[in-house]
Amino acid sequence: xxxxxxxxxxxxxxxxxxxxxxxxxxxxxxxxxxxxxxxxxxxxxxxxxxxxxxxxxxxxxxxxxxxxxxxxxxxxxxxxxxxxxxxxxxxxxxxxxxxxxxxxxxxxxxxxxxxxxxxxxxxxxxxxxxxxxxxxxxxxxxxxxxxxxxxxxxxxxxxxxxxxxxxxxxxxxxxxxxxxxxxxxxxxxxxxxxxxxxxxxxxxxxxxxxxxxxxxxxxxxxxxxxxxxxxxx
Numbered sequence: 458x459x460x461x462x463x464x465x466x467x468x469x470x471x472x473x474x475x476x477x478x479x480x481x482x483x484x485x486x487x488x489x490x491x492x493x494x495x496x497x498x499x500x501x502x503x504x505x506x507x508x509x510x511x512x513x514x515x516x517x518x519x520x521x522x523x524x525x526x527x528x529x530x531x532x533x534x535x536x537x538x539x540x541x542x543x544x545x546x547x548x549x550x551x552x553x554x555x556x557x558x559x560x561x562x563x564x565x566x567x568x569x570x571x572x573x574x575x576x577x578x579x580x581x582x583x584x585x586x587x588x589x590x591x592x593x594x595x596x597x598x599x600x601x602x603x604x605x606x607x608x609x610x611x612x613x614x615x616x617x618x619x620x621x622x623x624x625x626x627x628x629x630x631x632x633x634x635x636x637x638x639x640x641x642x643x644x645x646x647x648x649x650x651x652x653x654x655x656x657x658x659x660x661x662x663x664x665x666x667x668x669x670x671x672x673x674x675x676x677x678x679x680x681x682x683x684x685x686x687x688x689x690x
Contacts, residue, residue, distance in 0.1 A: 463567055465629045467517030477508045477643060488502040490493055514649070516565060520676040522641030526609045528573040528666075529681040530640060532617045533653035535560040539592040541668055545656055548577075548604045549614050552659035556680055557592055558623075558673060562637055566646045568619060568630075569676040570638035574605040577614075578634050598652075601628045603644070608637070611683070616656035619647050641676030657681055660680040 458555060462470060481504045488497025509524060523530060535558040545553035560566055584599040599621040607613050619628045630645040647653070662684045667673060674682065 460523070461517050461519070462512070462519040462587045463515050463643075463646065465567065465631070467649075469511070469648070470515050471527070472588065473511045474508055476520075477504055477511065478503055478598065481508075484498075510562075510606070514562065514566065515642075517567060518565060518673070520569075520641060520674065522639075522676050523679065525682075526573070526640075527639075527674050528679045528684045529655065529657065529683075530569070531558065531675050531678040531680050532571050532592065532655055533558045533560055533673075533675050534564040534568040535653070535673060537667050537673060540665060540667070541592075542659055545616065548602075548616055549656060549658050550608055552615075553656045554659050554681070556653070557652060557656045560647065561656070562649060563678060564595055566648065566651065567643050567673065567675060568617070568645050568647070568653060570605070570640060570642045570644060571615065572640045573608040574638050575608060576632055576634050577604045577606055577638045579685065580631060581628075581630075582686075597624070599628065601630050601645075603630070603632070605638070609664070615657050616654075619645065620652040620654065621647060622649075622651045643676075648677070651682065655680060 481501055484497065484500045484504065488500065526597055537556060538559045539557040540554055542552055543555045554572045563584040573616050580602045585597050587598055601619040605615050607615065619630065621628060631683065632638065632644045664682045666679045
């Protein structure tokens with residue numbers, strides 16, 4: 458039976474709940490002797506809510522991955538906060554469409570591949586921990602870039618950028634250069650609030666399928682669609 462908790466949550470998924478359960482027991486024992494019943498109940502409820510949130514943060518829900526190879530699907534759950542054309546000279550080497558997704562502490566934080574692809578290289582960068590809702594955080598915050606190439610035509614170069622936020626301080630990326638990923642395949646997560654960006658080459662054969670303010674789900678929501686006429690060439 459599949460347990461809907463991600464392996465990327467270790468060791469937090471063991472340590473944090475254990476600490477919270479111990480605190481709940483201590484609060485109950487001390488509350489009986491020294492506190493009014495309503496105070497004890499309030500403390501227990503607060504600790505229980507925190508426990509439920511910790512477990513839900515590391516949830517790993519099933520996703521029915523779209524089979525349309527013309528799509529680039531969302532690499533993260535969250536809210537689209539910015540869409541703009543930027544210069545990307547490190548890998549794409551030209552104009553690129555950048556789509557930024559903000560992940561709140563209540564979103565699923567697992568990252569997924571936007572399409573069938575090959576990992577060309579991975580670059581980790583130390584940095585600040587600014588609010589991940591700010592588009593500039595992608596340039597100055599701690600981040601991890603996956604440089605990937607689509608395996609379908611057109612074999613575009615793409616970038617998925619994992620970015621730490623004001624609360625998130627731990628980026629997990631369990632993949633390596635040369636590895637092939639399928640669309641929607643899980644490759645890591647960012648713990649406790651963060652940002653994920655998708656970069657694709659600017660072109661007249663792609664169509665952005667989201668707008669600012671949209672809520673998206675990793676491995677499920679179409680972000681960009683390729684014109685089939687271009688793929689047939």
